[in-house]
Amino acid sequence: xxxxxxxxxxxxxxxxxxxxxxxxxxxxxxxxxxxxxxxxxxxxxxxxxxxxxxxxxxxxxxxxxxxxxxxxxxxxxxxxxxxxxxxxxxxxxxxxxxxxxxxxxxxxxxxxxxxxxxxxxxxxxxxxxxxxxxxxxxxxxxxxxxxxxxxxxxxxxxxxxxxxxxxxxxxxxxxxxxxxxxxxxxxxxxxxxxxxxxxxxxxxxxxxxxxxxxxxxxxxxxxxxxxxxxxxxxxxxxxxxxxxxxxxxxxxxxxxxxxxxxxxxxxxxxxxxxxxxxxxxxxxxxxxxxxxxxx
Amino acid sequence: xxxxxxxxxxxxxxxxxxxxxxxxxxxxxxxxxxxxxxxxxxxxxxxxxxxxxxxxxxxxxxxxxxxxxxxxxxxxxxxxxxxxxxxxxxxxxxxxxxxxxxxxxxxxxxxxxxxxxxxxxxxxxxxxxxxxxxxxxxxxxxxxxxxxxxxxxxxxxxxxxxxxxxxxxxxxxxxxxxxxxxxxxxxxxxxxxxxxxxxxxxxxxxxxxxxxxxxxxxxxxxxxxxxxxxxxxxxxxxxxxxxxxxxxxxxxxxxxxxxxxxxxxxxxxxxxxxxxxxxxxxxxxxxxxxxxxxx
Amino acid sequence: xxxxxxxxxxxxxxxxxxxxxxxxxxxxxxxxxxxxxxxxxxxxxxxxxxxxxxxxxxxxxxxxxxxxxxxxxxxxxxxxxxxxxxxxxxxxxxxxxxxxxxxxxxxxxxxxxxxxxxxxxxxxxxxxxxxxxxxxxxxxxxxxxxxxxxxxxxxxxxxxxxxxxxxxxxxxxxxxxxxxxxxxxxxxxxxxxxxxxxxxxxxxxxxxxxxxxxxxxxxxxxxxxxxxxxxxxxxxxxxxxxxxxxxxxxxxxxxxxxxxxxxxxxxxxxxxxxxxxxxxxxxxx
Numbered sequence: 001x002x003x004x005x006x007x008x009x010x011x012x013x014x015x016x017x018x019x020x021x022x023x024x025x026x027x028x029x030x031x032x033x034x035x036x037x038x039x040x041x042x043x044x045x046x047x048x049x050x051x052x053x054x055x056x057x058x059x060x061x062x063x064x065x066x067x068x069x070x071x072x073x074x075x076x077x078x079x080x081x082x083x084x085x086x087x088x089x090x091x092x093x094x095x096x097x098x099x100x101x102x103x104x105x106x107x108x109x110x111x112x113x114x115x116x117x118x119x120x121x122x123x124x125x126x127x128x129x130x131x132x133x134x135x136x137x138x139x140x141x142x143x144x145x146x147x148x149x150x151x152x153x154x155x156x157x158x159x160x161x162x163x164x165x166x167x168x169x170x171x172x173x174x175x176x177x178x179x180x181x182x183x184x185x186x187x188x189x190x191x192x193x194x195x196x197x198x199x200x201x202x203x204x205x206x207x208x209x210x211x212x213x214x215x216x217x218x219x220x221x222x223x224x225x226x227x228x229x230x231x232x233x234x235x236x237x238x239x240x241x242x243x244x245x246x247x248x249x250x251x252x253x254x255x256x257x258x259x260x261x262x263x264x265x266x267x268x269x270x271x272x273x274x275x276x277x278x279x280x281x282x283x284x285x286x287x288x289x290x291x292x293x294x295x
Numbered sequence: 296x297x298x299x300x301x302x303x304x305x306x307x308x309x310x311x312x313x314x315x316x317x318x319x320x321x322x323x324x325x326x327x328x329x330x331x332x333x334x335x336x337x338x339x340x341x342x343x344x345x346x347x348x349x350x351x352x353x354x355x356x357x358x359x360x361x362x363x364x365x366x367x368x369x370x371x372x373x374x375x376x377x378x379x380x381x382x383x384x385x386x387x388x389x390x391x392x393x394x395x396x397x398x399x400x401x402x403x404x405x406x407x408x409x410x411x412x413x414x415x416x417x418x419x420x421x422x423x424x425x426x427x428x429x430x431x432x433x434x435x436x437x438x439x440x441x442x443x444x445x446x447x448x449x450x451x452x453x454x455x456x457x458x459x460x461x462x463x464x465x466x467x468x469x470x471x472x473x474x475x476x477x478x479x480x481x482x483x484x485x486x487x488x489x490x491x492x493x494x495x496x497x498x499x500x501x502x503x504x505x506x507x508x509x510x511x512x513x514x515x516x517x518x519x520x521x522x523x524x525x526x527x528x529x530x531x532x533x534x535x536x537x538x539x540x541x542x543x544x545x546x547x548x549x550x551x552x553x554x555x556x557x558x559x560x561x562x563x564x565x566x567x568x569x570x571x572x573x574x575x576x577x578x579x580x581x582x583x584x585x586x587x588x589x590x
Numbered sequence: 591x592x593x594x595x596x597x598x599x600x601x602x603x604x605x606x607x608x609x610x611x612x613x614x615x616x617x618x619x620x621x622x623x624x625x626x627x628x629x630x631x632x633x634x635x636x637x638x639x640x641x642x643x644x645x646x647x648x649x650x651x652x653x654x655x656x657x658x659x660x661x662x663x664x665x666x667x668x669x670x671x672x673x674x675x676x677x678x679x680x681x682x683x684x685x686x687x688x689x690x691x692x693x694x695x696x697x698x699x700x701x702x703x704x705x706x707x708x709x710x711x712x713x714x715x716x717x718x719x720x721x722x723x724x725x726x727x728x729x730x731x732x733x734x735x736x737x738x739x740x741x742x743x744x745x746x747x748x749x750x751x752x753x754x755x756x757x758x759x760x761x762x763x764x765x766x767x768x769x770x771x772x773x774x775x776x777x778x779x780x781x782x783x784x785x786x787x788x789x790x791x792x793x794x795x796x797x798x799x800x801x802x803x804x805x806x807x808x809x810x811x812x813x814x815x816x817x818x819x820x821x822x823x824x825x826x827x828x829x830x831x832x833x834x835x836x837x838x839x840x841x842x843x844x845x846x847x848x849x850x851x852x853x854x855x856x857x858x859x860x861x862x863x864x865x866x867x868x869x870x871x872x873x874x875x
Contacts, residue, residue: 006484010396013388014406020448021413024424031427050762051741082323090320099324101577106331108573110509111418112539113562116546117337120555124780137735137781139766150330157327181313204415211417213512214539218546222740222767240766248419249512251769253426254646255742258657259676270423274416281415285408356630436614436659516645523629523641532612534641548772 028271034264043268047227051252056265058272060227064141064241065273068216069209071145071237072152077202079149080156084201087157088164089186100161107154115215118147123219135238139221142237147215152205159204163197164190196287203284207277213245220246244273335566342563345556351564355522355541364561366525370439370535371508371568373527374518377443378507382454383500385447387489390458390496395484414452418512421445425517437534439527442518449513450503457499461492498576505572509565511539538565612639613839617651617664618744619644619770620690620789621828623859625664628847638839644770648744655833656680662840663831666690666744667751672758683836684829687847688856688863691812692748692824693790693800695775699782701799703730709804714753716785718763724783732783737774738765739787745771748826749787791860814862828861 035043039056046057087099123138126146135142167190175185191198221240224247228236248269256262349363356362393406422445429441465488473483519540527533538561545558615625622644629640644664646653651663656677669682694708705727708716715721716734725731739746750757768774771792778784779797790812793800802811803824816822830847832840846852853863 006481010388010391013385014392017385017389027424027427052758079323082320083327086320086324102328102331108505108569110539110569112511112542113566116562119546181309183313183316207415213419225764245419251646251740251742254650258653270420274420277415277417278412281412285411520641520643547770
């Protein structure tokens with residue numbers, strides 16, 4: 001009797017959760033329909049966002065999101081991989097916690113606290129340090145990127161550490177037994193074997209940076225229609241910008257509410273973000289479970 | 296003689312590379328730890344001087360930055376508790392589904408996949424989804440329950456994966472012994488699996504709740520207001536105050552020194568709450584399921 | 591788990607039952623300090639349940655009022671024709687509670703270099719990016735950083751109407767955005783060469799300075815005297831708005847704000863109370 005009951009409750013709970021997940025994806029797609037109808041593909045490629053003129057081009061925000069996430073990865077990847085190598089390859093088992101626990105706690109710091117630190121400290125530092133390069137103000141894409149780097153560091157490090165630990169101890173011992181130095185055994189054995197897991201760690205870090213809202217919102221400057229002379233020029237990193245998430249978290253979300261086209265354009269940004277992050281997570285997921293199976 | 300000299304030189308070179316890599320890795324780890332320490336020190340250093348027990352015991356005053364954060368803290372606890380009540384049964388149901396009721400890999404795989412992708416969904420999208428579902432379609436206005444449901448959905452993967460890993464780690468002998476006693480599958484679930492894996496679910500939930508307690512983006516459009524409420528007394532139009540949202544709004548007001556001191560103390564309270572939840576869950580976090588806590 | 595399901599079911603039912611009436615207020619961060627404080631006093635003294643929020647600024651407040659997500663909007667701009675057209679079924683009733691002088695507020699270095707006053711073409715040049723360096727206006731050799739109030743903020747609407755006739759005529763610009771008054775002030779204070787549109791009351795005279803507006807040889811500072819005399823043209827009325835005639839708690843709040851104590855709050859937050867309004871005549875933009 002009890003068994004059937006639990007079984008049905010279990011089916012029910014799963015169904016409820018699945019319905020919510022479906023509703024999340026479905027509502028973003030459905031509510032953004034008006035903008036896709038009106039703008040078509042130019043919603044993705046347009047460089048002008050001017051809601052009073054009913055012009056909705058999301059490209060500058062896609063650019064902004066990509067740049068801050070890229071800067072974050074550029075800084076967090078070498079640091080996170082180095083720290084992961086240290087905890088996985090150099091630190092004896094018992095002492096690993098001394099590195100792991102603080103990093104795990106770092107992952108738990110709420111994004112609004114990072115935002116606060118960014119707003120009250122990092123902005124000023126960036127503004128002063130980079131003065132020779134004439135940044136617009138303390139609110140720049142670079143500020144957002146640096147802040148995100150700290151935020152994704154635990155993700156990158158923890159996942160990379162997992163991947164490296166997945167490499168069999170016997171292979172490592174064999175490599176050392178053949179007279180390879182620690183560095184050589186890392187280079188020849190650990191890194192190649194852990195490569196998929198390491199790549200997944202970087203991709204997931206990038207995805208997390210793309211989706212982060214509150215901290216970025218507070219320091220990125222929220223400048224619409226910012227399009228650099230050259231997409232790859234780091235000079236543009238010292239200007240203010242707008243990301244998909246800083247737009248979504250801003251006042252326009254409430255303003256747009258009730259005007260189908262404008263609302264569709266705002267929700268559409270959410271859909272773009274979902275597709276970008278979902279894609280990254282999906283690709284990373286192909287590598288990750290494999291790496292974890294050995295863990 | 297020449298080859299030997301070459302060998303020695305190469306040996307020196309190899310040693311140097313080995314040393315350099317170790318220094319690099321140790322340096323990365325040290326820097327990562329320093330960042331963590333720095334963040335804690337800043338929050339403690341600025342938050343503690345303003346903090347006393349009356350800060351969490353008294354309500355916010357009429358003028359900006361005066362008084363304490365009593366109702367912000369209580370509001371956050373209401374959200375966290377609601378999140379737990381909703382997330383725990385859904386996670387248990389889903390975990391049982393994935394391990395016991397649908398052991399066929401054809402089913403298990405898509406469930407895993409959905410959970411994994413849900414884990415990657417940026418938190419702002421839960422906010423937008425909530426705005427669409429609860430505010431626009433259900434007409435709830437801002438409501439603590441909407442916030443709890445959204446946060447529960449957000450942490451569902453963390454809790455479920457922790458539970459699944461516990462269930463999968465149960466010794467097969469246990470289950471065989473239970474079966475040989477003539478227990479039905481339902482009885483096994485109820486009297487063996489659930490009690491034996493309860494700890495895993497709870498620590499997974501704690502991890503998730505640590506994240507939920509600190510989130511701003513999902514609740515800013517759906518559940519939290521800046522001032523004017525105490526505790527909720529209904530569902531519709533029944534928002535709460537919440538610590539992260541309070542900090543987010545005040546952070547934009549940080550120019551005022553009085554607001555600044557209040558702000559740091561509030562950040563200190565939030566960080567303490569979040570780290571306490573994470574620390575409670577630490578044993579689990581160090582063991583396994585690490586990918587589930589990041590997105 | 592059954593308990594969990596029951597909880598969800600019960601709360602779902604509760605959700606269908608309308609909650610007790612609460613007065614929800616949303617809108618302008620300019621009006622917010624006055625209304626929030628009035629609300630806090632009424633909560634403490636009369637036990638009124640009043641929620642105050644400032645999501646989306648004046649336009650956000652008006653939209654919330656029209657959509658039934660709030661019973662009262664705070665606005666630092668009048669209800670426009672566009673609003674009435676967008677929400678035809680809504681009976682907007684505005685009650686004026688005071689007056690605010692808007693100013694162009696600059697950072698210390700700009701002020702220290704001697705920039706005291708801007709005329710309309712200069713403001714237009716700064717806003718549209720044709721004047722890129724303060725040198726051109728007799729200021730420091732420093733890039734102009736114009737922190738633009740986000741769309742929907744009453745401050746922005748009034749500024750745009752002052753500069754371009756109507757806010758819809760304002761050209762598309764690309765400038766870093768700021769939301770609340772406090773945020774605008776803190777960003778100007780911490781950035782060299784910065785300027786923003788802001789209530790003059792919010793400029794503190796230490797790190798942020800309100801410029802005068804020149805008109806030919808005239809130099810009009812955003813002071814109470816100039817505003818009251820109707821000479822300073824960037825002044826604007828502050829409103830609370832209801833859908834239909836205010837009743838119940840809305841009425842009580844409005845009565846309080848219009849009363850002696852409420853008007854004292856208006857003055858304390860740096861705005862001009864109503865009693866002085868009549869002198870202003872038709873000085874509105």
